[in-house]
Amino acid sequence: MAKLTMAKALNLALAQEMERDKSVYVMGEDVGRDGGVFRITEGLIDRFGEVRVMDTPLAESAIVGVGIGMAVAGLKPICEIQFSGFSYMGIDQLESHAARMRWRSRGRWSVPMVVRAPYGGGVRALEHHSESKEVFYAHTPGLKMVIPSGPRNARALLVSAIRDPDPVVFFEPKAIYRAFREEVPDEEETLPLGKARIVREGGDITLVAYGAMLRPTLEAAEQLAGDGIDPEVIDLLTISPMDDETIAASVRKNGRVVIVHEAQRSFGAGAEIFARLNEKAFWYLEAPMERVTGYDVIVPFFAREKAYLPDAERIVHAARRALQ
């Protein structure tokens, strides 16, 4: 057991899975000698060599596409895209091929690959370097979309993603790569994909968040608790397939809900959760469902990044409205 940052915890997951399974390969721009732009693959090339840790040309479409080919032919590639905003050139390959291979081959072929990418705000950048387009992937049947929220679950979920028989897009909230440490067990640990986690139990209102937004959501929960309100906080962990049953059970109990994400508001994960709660918890609602999200704008430059990203204040505000 060691106290690790999320960056180190992800590195541990990669190293242990490469050790355990010789068919696991890491590939991407600068992942080898440079150790990756965020140093997530640091040291892997020394330990596993250039054959299994591959610096690729700058070509996202081919990085993802070659990964699919490798996966179909029996290997388990882990493709790193330097920023999630650079993955759009690879979307064609994911949407057109990775997501459909099992279906097209009627279950004979699968694509056991992982596409890892740092996503979200928090580095004072903008646009491609800060955005959250998880729903691009969540909208596509045949892909799994996973977003951890801290060192320990990041490690466990990445291990599960690598072992999963289907293609997983794994977004890492770059804002918290090194923001805090957690105890991470040395021995292997997995978490089931498609399962949300109740982080804080409470009987007054349900707050749902994922990724870097979990922290301000927990902060908001503490503030509300200070005023005698008892929030339940759910960490989604997998965006798709979504564990709507855990959310619905909580909302059936509490009758009030706030969804938090930093992605733009329209057609976001929050909208999907609303729809599912409408189906599964409507008669238990005591107030309109609330969501606190990014705005429907291009993610702005650093001067206005704070205004764009949801924070505890906005979450508390929405919760109070739901509690009225």
Place this chain on the structure above:
Amino acid sequence: MNAADKKRLLREMLYARRFEERCYEAYVERKIGGFLHLYPGQEACVHGVMEAAKPGHDYVITGYRDHVHAIQCGADPKKVMAELYGKETGSSKGRGGSMHIFDVEHRFMGGYALVGGPFPLAAGIGKAIKLQGGDEISICFLGDAANNQGSFHESLNMAAVWELPVLFVCENNLYGIGTRIERSTAVQEQYKRACGYGIEAARVDGQDIETVYEAALKAVDYVRSGKGPYFLELSTYRYRGHSMSDAGAYRTKEEQQEWIKRDPINLFKERLIEAGELSEEDFQSLDKEIIEQIDRDVIPFAEESPEPKLEELEKYVLAENDPWVKGGAQ
């Protein structure tokens, strides 16, 4: 080029160098956010090519290492610096930052963060010029690593088939972030790749501005005369890391020293001194004057300018503001 042009060019290169060094300082002071990719070492490329082209008339598009390209097209350095600071007075009203400088009036069509992204846009601009019968050309400056993107191949093919007035300038600085060209690219002489599309191409020393200028004159004439696209490869080197977060552990001090020996500003300066067109004292006072000017005009303008208004966060998404943009009920 006459002696006056040469001195002006030397001044412009030196200005670019000092401007970038000042960006470095401002970034370290956390006044510039996001990512910052600096140009020192490569000055002869953009200065040599733009000297042969018509800045402000010809369209220019490039990647994220774009400040100097914008300035060389005619963008006001004050507005470029304000843009890096994320201020309302910036060339993109503080919305774009370092990697997304735009200057519509001077036909600087943008810096782009995504590597290889501008290739098709450059071809499209060339197509529009051709369809509308103008005498402008479209100039696309990108690095060597961008040529490994699919967009390079798709765009070069289309530009060749349609004989578009596009000058592709490849600033080959040998590295895509930390990966050296031998490890990423099957054919290292980039101009040869253009030959695969039947595009006229040349490769010259990108450290010597006069060489770049001569090659660019030929290339620009070729493209402007309607013969189709041209591909000009310039061998160069960046002194700084890929971005500010790059420690540069992937290359040796010796290699860097070798390139610094052929510094484009020094090379040109020595040549002018040898020709009796400049003295060391002239150069020193020029340098001093540039540094003072940046400190006096450029930096205070960026520092004192206001930040973009909070209530305008939603502006410029669509022509008419989408009622959803403000986040509905929030």
